[in-house]
Each structure stands twice: as structure tokens, then as C-alpha cells.
Amino acid sequence: MSCSFTEEQEALVVKSWSVMKKNAADLALKFFLKIFEIAPSAQKLFPFLRDSDLPVEKNPKLKPHAMAVFLMTCESAVQLRKSGKVTVRESSLKKLGATHFKYGVVDEHFEVTKFALLETIKEAVGEMWSAEMKGAWGEAYDQLVAAIKTEMKPSSSSSSS
Numbered sequence: 001m002s003c004s005f006t007e008e009q010e011a012l013v014v015k016s017w018s019v020m021k022k023n024a025a026d027l028a029l030k031f032f033l034k035i036f037e038i039a040p041s042a043q044k045l046f047p048f049l050r051d052s053d054l055p056v057e058k059n060p061k062l063k064p065h066a067m068a069v070f071l072m073t074c075e076s077a078v079q080l081r082k083s084g085k086v087t088v089r090e091s092s093l094k095k096l097g098a099t100h101f102k103y104g105v106v107d108e109h110f111e112v113t114k115f116a117l118l119e120t121i122k123e124a125v126g127e128m129w130s131a132e133m134k135g136a137w138g139e140a141y142d143q144l145v146a147a148i149k150t151e152m153k154p155s156s157s158s159s160s161s
Contacts, residue, residue: 005143009136010081016125016133017074027124028070029063034116042112045103073117077140086147097151105152110145117141 020027036043036056043049048061056062072088079087088096121137122129 005081005136005139007081008132009139010078012130012133012136013074013077013080013140016121016128016137017078019128020074020121020124023124024070024074025063025067027120028066029057030123031070031116031120032062032066033057034119035113038116039109039112042109045105045109047103073141073144076144077137080140080143086144088144093147094151096148097153100148101152101154110149114138114141114145 033056043056046062046065048065049056049059052059076086076088086093118134118137118141122134125133
């Protein structure tokens with residue numbers, strides 16, 4: 001599959017990521033809180049939120065999880081063109097696919113996440129934001145999701161969840 005991610009899109013993603021990188025932890029949390037604001041039911045997908053009485057933003061497990069997802073998403077976008085395919089650090093697409101499958105993630109969740117991601121980036125980069133930048137991040141995100149969805153099936157290694 002050829003990667004339809006242009007040099008211009010790559011430049012926009014790289015430029016905006018270099019601005020966001022230093023605030024990644026705060027942005028990651030904002031990103032997840034936005035997801036839950038739009039789709040409160042999404043909280044049920046996370047065992048560590050489901051089994052907790054704490055308010056979401058106070059949950060100690062949310063920050064590291066949000067950070068991992070945000071970093072993975074942004075870094076995957078940054079190197080999309082260079083590697084010509086979606087690659088993820090510290091995890092395999094197979095593992096990600098199996099996890100998303102196991103917790104019952106559906107298309108709407110990916111859509112909400114995309115919206116929340118674009119809003120988070122838009123707020124983070126301010127004046128730098130443009131229709132082209134939105135398109136670049138949207139394309140990168142869509143390719144990441146497509147790669148995860150390809151692997152969304154029960155994991156073969158573990159029969160019991």
C-alpha cells in the first residue's frame with residue numbers, strides 16, 4: 001500500500017509536534033478529558049476508570065495512559081512518510097488491535113478521538129493552525145486507525161481475556 005502522506009503534510013506535522021512536545025503531558029490529559037467530555041460513555045472502556053470512584057481527572061492511571069497514547073499517535077504521524085507505513089513504538093499494532101478489540105472499541109470511538117485530537121492540537125499550536133495542518137493530522141490519524149483496525153481481532157496468544 002502506498003502511503004498517501006505528502007512531504008508538505010509531513011512538514012506540517014513535524015512543525016506542530018515540535019511546538020507541542022514540551023507540553024505533551026498536559027496536552028495528553030487535555031486530549032483525553034476532551035474525549036470523555038464528548039463521549040462520557042467512553043470511560044467505560046478503561047478498566048482503570050471503570051473500577052474507580054475518583055473523578056476522571058484525578059485518576060492516577062489516566063495521565064500515563066493518556067501520555068502513552070498521545071505520544072504514540074504523534075510520533076506515528078511524524079515518521080509516517082519516512083517509513084512509508086504506520087509504525088508504533090513500544091507496542092505492536094497486533095497488540096494494540098487485540099486490546100481495542102477486547103475492550104469493545106468501535107468506529108464512533110475512533111471518530112470522537114480524532115475530533116478531540118484535532119481540537120487539542122488546534123488549541124496547542126494557536127496561529128500555526130490551518131486547514132492544511134488539520135488535513136495532515138487527520139490523514140495521519142486515519143492511517144494509524146486503519147492499521148489498528150486491521151489487527152482488531154481476538155488475540156491468538158490468550159484465549160481467556
